[in-house]
């Protein structure tokens with residue numbers, strides 16, 4: 001075969017030089033692992049989702065979907081007390097973030113975020129040849145301390161605020177987001193992927209803050225990670241600008257149908273969410289009693305630093321070999337801990353036993 005070198009020479013230099021986003025491991029079919037590494041919901045979506053998908057399947061493949069996901073926009077707007085024109089839908093919240101970058105951030109312009117935050121942000125910046133600036137996010141031991149974190153003075157076009165944060169799980173109170181909007185002069189994006197598990201959302205600020213954009217996903221609390229359904233809320237004039245740069249049919253017909261049905265079944269949503277929160281609290285207490293430092297999570301995962309003498313990397317490997325997949329970053333400021341998604345009670349009990357086994361083997 002001929003060498004591809006010449007062809008590769010046409011690839012944009014920035015793309016050739018970058019690594020790309022590294023997602024959490026997705027095991028292949030037949031690999032039996034308890035998957036607690038990418039914050040998926042351990043429970044299935046509402047049965048209404050499957051019914052709606054079956055009903056829609058016939059026309060779903062042949063016909064284009066609604067280009068602006070109109071039924072879903074209307075459903076989400078009604079649920080959150082907004083106008084449909086204040087909502088944009090995306091192929092997952094990841095696409096929403098890409099749309100935000102295309103809308104607001106040009107080459108050489110800057111995006112701001114806390115370190116750590118969702119690790120996709122710097123990758124999006126690289127693709128768009130944007131710069132990044134960041135401030136360290138201090139670790140707190142109580143949720144009430146989050147309001148005391150100083151608002152960083154960063155200069156940028158947009159501030160991407162992961163709240164609840166990933167991988168720490170901690171959430172910024174609404175008053176803090178308001179102060180950020182006060183001090184920071186650009187667009188504030190509240191990336192609320194985990195907000196359904198949290199005490200507060202920035203949604204009440206939307207009406208009085210036209211520089212605020214809220215990004216949501218149905219991947220986590222609504223168990224639709226495989227469908228790819230994301231939302232953003234903002235002033236309708238901002239949404240109109242964002243609409244211009246999205247792919248023309250950016251959300252599949254099935255994804256739209258599934259998302260509508262999932263949002264419709266609020267009772268099911270609340271039951272599944274409450275169960276995950278209860279498991280999170282119980283699991284956090286158990287880990288804490290075992291000497292782990294557990295950050296106060298308002299998400300469907302926890303960030304835990306093992307006790308002295310047990311390195312996070314060793315624990316990660318020990319759990320992996322026992323069939324449990326959690327998230328560990330080998331380098332950087334979060335390498336001392338593990339991010340563990342909240343599974344079913346049974347899964348968390350089994351994980352706890354595996355953790356104790358690894359600890360005994362390590363001593």
Ligand SMILES: *Cc1c(COP(=O)(O)O)cnc(C)c1O
Nearest residue numbers: 092093094118162193217219230
């Ligand atoms: C999971 C996640 C997303 C992306 O969600 P999708 O809708 O699955 O693309 C965005 N932001 C944060 C902080 C997340 O954790």
